[in-house]
Amino acid sequence: MTAAPPRPPRDELVTHIPSLRAFAVSLSGQVDRADDLVQETLVKAWRNLSSFTEGTNMRAWLFTILRNVYISDIRRRRREVQDTDGVFAESVSVPPQQNGHMDLADFKAALADLPEEQREALILIGAAEFSYEEAAEISNCAVGTVKSRVNRARNALAKKLNIDTSEIGLEPTLRAALGSSVG
Amino acid sequence: MSERKTAETEVDQDVQAHIGRQLRAGYVDILNQPVPDRFLELLAELDKAQGAAERPDDDDIRQNGSR
Numbered sequence: 474m475t476a477a478p479p480r481p482p483r484d485e486l487v488t489h490i491p492s493l494r495a496f497a498v499s500l501s502g503q504v505d506r507a508d509d510l511v512q513e514t515l516v517k518a519w520r521n522l523s524s525f526t527e528g529t530n531m532r533a534w535l536f537t538i539l540r541n542v543y544i545s546d547i548r549r550r551r552r553e554v555q556d557t558d559g560v561f562a563e564s565v566s567v568p569p570q571q572n573g574h575m576d577l578a579d580f581k582a583a584l585a586d587l588p589e590e591q592r593e594a595l596i597l598i599g600a601a602e603f604s605y606e607e608a609a610e611i612s613n614c615a616v617g618t619v620k621s622r623v624n625r626a627r628n629a630l631a632k633k634l635n636i637d638t639s640e641i642g643l644e645p646t647l648r649a650a651l652g653s654s655v656g
Numbered sequence: 657m658s659e660r661k662t663a664e665t666e667v668d669q670d671v672q673a674h675i676g677r678q679l680r681a682g683y684v685d686i687l688n689q690p691v692p693d694r695f696l697e698l699l700a701e702l703d704k705a706q707g708a709a710e711r712p713d714d715d716d717i718r719q720n721g722s723r
Contacts, residue, residue, distance in 0.1 A: 494691075495683045508695075515702075577678060596683070599679045600684075627672055630675050
């Protein structure tokens with residue numbers, strides 16, 4: 474035997490809690506709300522463990538559940554608030570600074586300001602490091618749609634954050650080129 | 657035209673790498689935090705509730721019979 478015996482699904486569940494929290498915080502921008510989303514996800518996952526196919530990607534399976542819990546939560550909030558702008562405004566605590574300096578707080582604010590589906594795609598690919606195919610399954614859309622959302626998200630972030638290219642070590646000629654496309 | 661295109665592509669790669677680092681930093685920050693007790697307590701409760709509803713030697717049956 475070279476490979477360790479597979480972990481029972483209910484034991485493996487625990488090992489994915491940090492990933493679920495990271496995904497939920499990235500999506501919602503709020504730790505308290507994120508932990509409520511994770512709690513609901515764990516209960517749903519526990520009750521549906523029999524539908525999980527052992528040997529497949531449990532992290533992707535759990536992310537799908539969390540994503541659906543999150544969407545339900547957004548819809549519930551929209552109904553309660555009767556103000557779609559207010560739902561996302563609350564997660565943007567600090568507007569991005571316009572001085573070209575991009576620190577993590579600016580970045581989080583800009584991320585929170587993206588359309589839901591773009592933020593989700595960017596997090597799945599850029600932070601959670603899923604493949605485009607896995608992300609498409611989690612988001613229940615085509616692979617091309619994920620790619621397009623990620624591209625739009627990245628372009629929007631670059632513009633919003635007004636990145637000072639000198640801070641990231643670009644040549645002046647490149648900086649000039651960037652100035653025409655971003656800013 | 658092709659030179660300008662190349663320059664823009666390189667700029668784009670640098671900017672995108674920067675965005676990627678920020679994105680990953682926020683995510684990893686949460687990822688590295690210890691699991692809050694509320695979730696361990698929740699799973700223990702679910703386990704207990706299930707154990708009360710099923711036979712106590714259910715574990716072995718579940719592990720061997722779920723394939």
